Every structure is written in structure tokens, then in C-alpha cells.
Amino acid sequence: MKKLLPLMRKYIVFAILSPIFMILEVLGDVIIPYLMSKIVDIGIANQDIDYIITIGIIMIIAAILAMVFGVSSSFFGANAGYGFAAEIRQKTFEKIQGYSFANLDSFTISSLITRLTNDCNTIGQVTMMSLRMAIRAPFMLVFALIMSFRINSSLAKIFLVALPVLAIAIFFTLxxxxxxxxxxxxHVDKVNGVIQENLTNIRIVKSFNRQDFEEAKFKKRNDNLMYTAFKAISYIIILMPVFNLVVYSTIIAVLWFGGKQITIGTMTGGALISFITYITQVLMSLMMISMYFMNLLRGSASVSRILEVVNTESEINEISMPIDEVRDGSISFENVSFTYPGSSERTLKNINFSIKSGETLGIIGSTGSSKSTLVQLIPRLYDVTEGSVKVGGVDVREYDMEILRHKVSFVLQKNTLFSGTIRSNMKWGKEDATDEEIIDALKNAQAWEFVSSYDDGLDHIVEQNGDNYSGGQKQRLAIARALLKSPKAIILDDSTSAVDMTTDAKIQKAFKENLPDVTTIIIAQRISSIEHADRIIVMHEGSIESMGSHEELLEKSPIYKEIYVSQQKGVIGQ
Ligand SMILES: Nc1ncnc2c1ncn2[C@@H]1O[C@H](COP(=O)(O)OP(=O)(O)O)[C@@H](O)[C@H]1O
Ligand SMILES: [Mg+2]
Structure with missing residues (x-):
């Protein structure tokens, strides 16, 4: 909580005013029954109309004031509660932006969404309640108790029975x-999990006709959520009649003993009427306190879920005096091994190689041979477990991260576009890119050809995830976006897999001719995508099986030769 409370700073005035106004409202609520007893005992008893009118007016004023105080308190409370929630949401969101890939692996996306929405809302509501109910109930309890003891302390002894009974019932339910x-x-997390997975992949679900299966999966989790919510609420529902029973029994007891006192003249009718009101107020406040505790529980669960996110420190730390210039695009791996967090086996084993600035490196190997894992270490998407990765002769951990990632451009295997226009997506690469620069990059990525065919060109709309483009078009746009960073090294992780071979060849050619100084790493499934690379690495089960030029590998690498032969057969077979 210590970590979250400072976020209240902006709303501190509201957070102070709300309880103050709440106390004023309680005072009004407690005075009204007292005035009522005066009207009955003095005004009505003496047939004093003037007295009744005067006290009546005071009562009305008290009621109006209590209402105004009550509304103000709610207003301030809501401001403080929801403002606080918004601050927490913002801070949590910012924290997540700083997460490394390894951090992201440890939370599910849907649980992060639930935390940012549900949990923040709960904290806001509970904060509001804390400022109002948590103040109102105890004050009301104490004031009403004092008033009832003042009116008739012998009758007030009824509380000695009523309060423990109610307290036991509440404790049991809680x-x-x-x-x-x-x-x-x-359970909310789990429901959100299915929703998120389903909606992001709804097209795949439909194409596999898996709607029924998905519906069943959703129903199961939805039902679970409902049953848990229902069971939890049931206890509260049971508590209500118990509460009513206690209240009415108490009132009957008060009427019984109070009536007796009236007949012997130790108590007045007005006192009895107000006494009953106070008794109800006392029991109501006790009920309110229990409800508050219930909500506090929910709130504390949400707070710890938020703290889990806020307290997770990025695994990728920056050093205090980072280097802010990348000299060139040379890359070297020295005895690099890597284990994914939470995994027991090494995914990369003792990798050693180096390439000069401006060279083109091809990487090939079966799926799961750790090609993606290898290149992710270069822009520090993950940090090595052993050894070191150097760019421009300097360990990547010594660079300012922003600069490193700017100079080492990465087109992820699972790339995506963001809703907006082609221009807005390109500006991710360079905020102040001119149209000429954008077109230049699009040309090199062989994307200009289809972009220029649109009437609105660069203003052509991009839907969420870039769903209105084909796989190959998306890949080319992603390459152009990466080129706009004017990087010293660019990594294409299987980024032309959906592009036809002719276009693929054009991209290779454009890179060679127009970007001769940029180090290029190409991961590919097709030999044709990499055969002209200066050097090629063949990955096998997390190690380098062999390295060399296309011709050399045909000689010495059985794996490479096998891939080559199988792909040649395909070509000849056509
Ligand atoms: N985020 C991750 N967490 C844990 N293991 C992973 C993660 N990403 C990949 N792996 C594992 O690392 C191995 C290599 O994966 P990857 O580098 O993606 O292979 P490739 O790109 O060659 O197909 C696989 O066995 C995969 O299960
Ligand atoms: Mg891969």
C-alpha cells in the first residue's frame, strides 16, 4: 500500500473533504431523532404549536444540511476514489511498457488486462467506501449509542444481547x-483469458469451425465465475434476514420494556420513539461495517494483484553510464548460452561467431532449432545467460537500450501493424519521417508497388492488427517500418515467408544495392532467400551445426544439403 498511496496526492483534497462532510452528515442524522423526541414530549404534550413549528423548522434545516453534506461527501469520495484508480491504472500501464520479454512471459496478457480494468476499478470503489462508509459507520455507531444511553441507560442494556448476536452472525458469514x-x-481472469484468445484469433476459430468448442470452453469458465459469485453473495443474502430478525426482535423488546417504563412514568413516549430510531441506526452501522470489511477483502486482493505487476522489476537493467553511440553494425557472439526464465534446459548452447559490418548473414534450420532465440539476444529482447553478445565491438548490455534498439532494427517473426494509416505505421520507425523517406523505405521493402496503387497512397487505412492486408503485404510493410529507423543492422526473422519468391529476390537485391553498409541477418526457411548471403549459419538443436557460404555448406553440412535437395526437388517437380 505504501507504494500506491503516493498516487493519491493529486486527489488528497477530495480524500480529506469527503470524510469531513461525512461526519457532518452523521451529526445531522443523529440530531433529527432527538429533535423528534422533543416535539413529541414537549410540543405535543403541551399542545405548544409555536414550539412544534420552531423545532420542526430546525429539523427540516438539519435534514437539508445532512443531505447537502451527504451529497458533497459522495461527490468528493467519488472523485478521490476514481481519480486514485486512474492514477494506479496509468502507473501500472507504464510499468508494463517497461517490461522485458521475459517479464511478459511470466504474466498472461488476459490477467494483465483484468488487473488494469477490474482490479483498478475495485480499488477505486473500495477507496470511495473507505472514505465514506468506513467513516460513517463507526461514527454513527458511537453517536447513536451515546444518544440511546443518554435517553435511557437501563433500556440501552438491550444492546448487550443484540450486538453480540449480530456480531457472531456477521463473523460467521465473513x-x-x-x-x-x-x-x-x-475466475474473472480465466473468463478474460478465453475472451482474449478467442477474439484475437476469431478468424482461425471460424475457419476451423471451432465455435462450438470455444463456446463450451467459455461456458465452463463463465459458469464457474457465476457459481463463485453466487455462492459468495448467498452468504450476504442469508445475513439479511438474520439482521432483520435481530432488528425487529430488539424493537419488540424495546417496546415491551419501554412501554412498561412509560406506564410507571420513568420514560416518555417521545424518548421511546427516538430510542427505536437510534437502535436501528446502531444495528445498521454494524451491518455497514461488516459490508465494508467484505469489500475491503476484495480490495486487498486487487491491491496485491496490482502490486505484483508494479513490483516486478524488468530483468533487463540498464547500467548507470550507458554508451550512446553504436559505432558500426558488426556483430559477434562469444561463448553465448541462453536459458529461458523458468526453463531448465539451455535453449542456446555455446554460440560463437562474428560478422563484419555490412555483411549479410543467413540463418537456416528446422523450426525449434532456436533461430529466433539467437537473434533476440542482439537487440536485448532477452539477456544472455552466459557469454556476451557484441554490436560494434561493445557488449550490448553497455549500450543505452533505446539507442541499441534504434540501431539494431528487428522485424519479429510475429510482426503486426497498428490501427491507423500506412503513414502512421511507418512513423513508428521514425517519428519525423518525410514522405520521401517513407516511400524510399517502402520501395526497398518492395511494398511501394501495392501502396502506390491505392488512391489515398500513404493515407490508406490500416485496421487493427493490419487485418486488411495479406500476410505478404504485412511482412513488407513491417520491413519498411524497420528500415525507417536507418539502422546499422537489421534482422529479418522469417520476414519474407509469405512473400512470393520473385518479390523476395527483389527485396534481397534492393538490400544489397541500396543498403550496402547495413548488416543484414536473414532467417529463412527457403534456401533461395539466403543463398547469396556472405555467410550462412545452420542451426541445429540450439547449436551452430556449421557456418559458411552456400557452396561451402553444400560440401560440408549434411543438414544444409538435405534442405537444399528437398527444395530443389520441389522446384523441379513443378
Ligand atoms: N518465450 C519462451 N519461453 C520459453 N521457451 C521458449 C520461448 N520461446 C521459445 N522457446 C523455446 O525455445 C526453443 C527455440 O525456439 P525458437 O527460437 O523460436 O526456434 P525457431 O525460431 O528456430 O523456430 C523452442 O523449443 C521453444 O519451445
Ligand atoms: Mg522462429
Missing amino acids: SKARPLFLKLQT
């Missing part, structure tokens, strides 16, 4: 409902 309320959030 202890039963508590674990269920804590479980609720995880």
Missing part, C-alpha cells in the same frame, strides 16, 4: 465468504 471473494478475481 469467514465463509472471504475465500470466495478472493477467488472471484482469478
Whole structure:
């Protein structure tokens, strides 16, 4: 909580005003029954119309003031609560932006979404309640108790029976409902998990006709959420009649003993009427306190879920005096091994190689041979477990991360576009890119050809995930975006897999001719995508099987030869 409370700073005035106004409202609520008893005992008893009118007016004023105070308190409370929630949401979101890939592996996306929405909302609501209910209930309890003891202390002894009964009932319910309320959030997570996975892949779901399966999966989790919520609420529902029973029994007891006192003249009718009101107020506040505790439980569960996110430190740390210039695009791996966090086996084993600035390196190997893992270490998407990766002769961990990632451009295997226009997507690469620069990059990526065919050209719309483009078009746009960073090295992780062979060859040619100084690493499935590379690495089960030029590898690498032969057969077979 210490970590979150400072976020309240902006709303501190509201957070202070809300309880103050709440206390004023309680004072009004407590005074009204007292005035009522005066009207009955003095005004009505003496048939004093003037007295009744005067006290009546005071009562109305008190009621109006209590209402105004109540509304103000709610207003300030809502401001403080939801403002606080918004600050927490912002801070959590910012924290997630700084996460490394390894951090992201440890949370599911849907659980992060639930935390940013549901949990932040819960914290906002509970904060609002803390400022209002948590203040109102105890004050009301104490004031109403004092008033009832003042009116008739012998009659007030009824509380000695009523309060413990109610307290036991509340304690029992809370202890039963508590674990269920804590479980609720995880069930929400699970429902969100299915929704997220389904909606992002809805087209695949449809093409495989898996709607029924998905619906069943959703129903199961949705039902689980409902049952848990229902069970938790049931306890509260049971508590209500118990509460009413206690209240009405108490009122009957008060009427019984109070009536007796009236007949012997130790109590007045007005006192009895106000006494009953106070008794109800006392019991109501106790009920309110229990409801508040229930919500506090939910709130504390949400707070710890938010803290989990906020307290996760990025695994990728920057050193204090980072180097802010990348000299050239040379890359070397020295005894590099890598294990994914939480995994027990090494995914990369003792990798050694180096390439000069401006060279083109091809990487080939079966899926799962750790090609992607290898290149992810270059822009520090993950940090090595052993050894070191150097760019421009300097260990990547010594660079300012922003500069490193700017100079080492990466087209991810699972790349995506963002909703907007082609221009806005290109500006991800360079914020102030001119149209000429953008067109230049599009040309090198062989994307200009289709972009220029649109009437609105660069302003052509991009839907969420770039769904209105074909796989090959998306890949080419992603390459252009990466080129705009004017990098010293560019990594294409299987980035032309959906592009036809002719276009692919044009991209290779454009890179060679127009970007001779940029180091290029190409991961590919097709030999044709890499055969002209200066050097080629053949990956096998996390190690380099062999390295050399196309011709050399045909001689010495059985794996390379096998891939080559199988792809030749395909070509000849056509
Ligand atoms: N984020 C991750 N967490 C844990 N293991 C991973 C992760 N990404 C990939 N792996 C594992 O690392 C191995 C290599 O994967 P990858 O580098 O993607 O292979 P390739 O790109 O050659 O197909 C695989 O066995 C895969 O299961
Ligand atoms: Mg891969």
C-alpha cells in the first residue's frame, strides 16, 4: 500500500473533504431523532404549536444540511476514489511498457488486462467506501449509542444481547465468504483469458469451425465465475434476514420494556420513539461495517494483484553510464548460452561467431532449432545467460537500450501493424519521417508497388492488427517500418515467408544495392532467400551445426544439403 498511496496526492483534497462532510452528515442524522423526541414530549404534550413549528423548522434545516453534506461527501469520495484508480491504472500501464520479454512471459496478457480494468476499478470503489462508509459507520455507531444511553441507560442494556448476536452472525458469514471473494478475481481472469484468445484469433476459430468448442470452453469458465459469485453473495443474502430478525426482535423488546417504563412514568413516549430510531441506526452501522470489511477483502486482493505487476522489476537493467553511440553494425557472439526464465534446459548452447559490418548473414534450420532465440539476444529482447553478445565491438548490455534498439532494427517473426494509416505505421520507425523517406523505405521493402496503387497512397487505412492486408503485404510493410529507423543492422526473422519468391529476390537485391553498409541477418526457411548471403549459419538443436557460404555448406553440412535437395526437388517437380 505504501507504494500506491503516493498516487493519491493529486486527489488528497477530495480524500480529506469527503470524510469531513461525512461526519457532518452523521451529526445531522443523529440530531433529527432527538429533535423528534422533543416535539413529541414537549410540543405535543403541551399542545405548544409555536414550539412544534420552531423545532420542526430546525429539523427540516438539519435534514437539508445532512443531505447537502451527504451529497458533497459522495461527490468528493467519488472523485478521490476514481481519480486514485486512474492514477494506479496509468502507473501500472507504464510499468508494463517497461517490461522485458521475459517479464511478459511470466504474466498472461488476459490477467494483465483484468488487473488494469477490474482490479483498478475495485480499488477505486473500495477507496470511495473507505472514505465514506468506513467513516460513517463507526461514527454513527458511537453517536447513536451515546444518544440511546443518554435517553435511557437501563433500556440501552438491550444492546448487550443484540450486538453480540449480530456480531457472531456477521463473523460467521465473513469467514465463509472471504475465500470466495478472493477467488472471484482469478475466475474473472480465466473468463478474460478465453475472451482474449478467442477474439484475437476469431478468424482461425471460424475457419476451423471451432465455435462450438470455444463456446463450451467459455461456458465452463463463465459458469464457474457465476457459481463463485453466487455462492459468495448467498452468504450476504442469508445475513439479511438474520439482521432483520435481530432488528425487529430488539424493537419488540424495546417496546415491551419501554412501554412498561412509560406506564410507571420513568420514560416518555417521545424518548421511546427516538430510542427505536437510534437502535436501528446502531444495528445498521454494524451491518455497514461488516459490508465494508467484505469489500475491503476484495480490495486487498486487487491491491496485491496490482502490486505484483508494479513490483516486478524488468530483468533487463540498464547500467548507470550507458554508451550512446553504436559505432558500426558488426556483430559477434562469444561463448553465448541462453536459458529461458523458468526453463531448465539451455535453449542456446555455446554460440560463437562474428560478422563484419555490412555483411549479410543467413540463418537456416528446422523450426525449434532456436533461430529466433539467437537473434533476440542482439537487440536485448532477452539477456544472455552466459557469454556476451557484441554490436560494434561493445557488449550490448553497455549500450543505452533505446539507442541499441534504434540501431539494431528487428522485424519479429510475429510482426503486426497498428490501427491507423500506412503513414502512421511507418512513423513508428521514425517519428519525423518525410514522405520521401517513407516511400524510399517502402520501395526497398518492395511494398511501394501495392501502396502506390491505392488512391489515398500513404493515407490508406490500416485496421487493427493490419487485418486488411495479406500476410505478404504485412511482412513488407513491417520491413519498411524497420528500415525507417536507418539502422546499422537489421534482422529479418522469417520476414519474407509469405512473400512470393520473385518479390523476395527483389527485396534481397534492393538490400544489397541500396543498403550496402547495413548488416543484414536473414532467417529463412527457403534456401533461395539466403543463398547469396556472405555467410550462412545452420542451426541445429540450439547449436551452430556449421557456418559458411552456400557452396561451402553444400560440401560440408549434411543438414544444409538435405534442405537444399528437398527444395530443389520441389522446384523441379513443378
Ligand atoms: N518465450 C519462451 N519461453 C520459453 N521457451 C521458449 C520461448 N520461446 C521459445 N522457446 C523455446 O525455445 C526453443 C527455440 O525456439 P525458437 O527460437 O523460436 O526456434 P525457431 O525460431 O528456430 O523456430 C523452442 O523449443 C521453444 O519451445
Ligand atoms: Mg522462429
